Amino acid sequence: CIHLSEIHAIDQGLSTLDHPTQILWGEEDRWLSVDHAHRLAARIPHGLLVKIPAAGHLAHIDQPEQVATSIIRFLKDQTSR
Numbered sequence: 162c163i164h165l166s167e168i169h170a171i172d173q174g175l176s177t178l179d180h181p182t183q184i185l186w187g188e189e190d191r192w193l194s195v196d197h198a199h200r201l202a203a204r205i206p207h208g209l210l211v212k213i214p215a216a217g218h219l220a221h222i223d224q225p226e227q228v229a230t231s232i233i234r235f236l237k238d239q240t241s242r
Contacts, residue, residue: 172204181207183235185228187216209235 182205186198195212202210211231216223 175201175204176206178205178207181209181235181239183232184208184210185220185231186210186212187218187220187223188212188214189216190218190220192218211235 184198184202184205186195188195190198198210198212202208213220213224213227213231216227221228
C-alpha cells in the first residue's frame with residue numbers, strides 16, 4: 162500500500178527527470194481523467210503524452226498492440242538521436 166507521503170515524494174521528483182519520458186494514457190480511463198494525464202505531462206520536462214483510444218485505466222490490457230507499437234516507436238526515436 163502506497164502512503165500519501167510517498168505519492169508526494171514521487172510527485173516532487175517529476176520535475177527532476179532529465180530524460181525523455183513517454184506517458185501512455187487510456188482515453189476512456191474512468192479512474193483518472195485525461196486532464197490528469199495533461200497535468201502529469203506538464204510536470205515532466207521531457208514528457209510525451211500518448212493517448213490510447215478505446216482504452217481505459219489498463220491501456221496495456223485494453224489495447225496491447227497499440228501500447229506496444231507506441232513503446233517501440235518511442236524507443237526507436239530515442240535510439241536514433
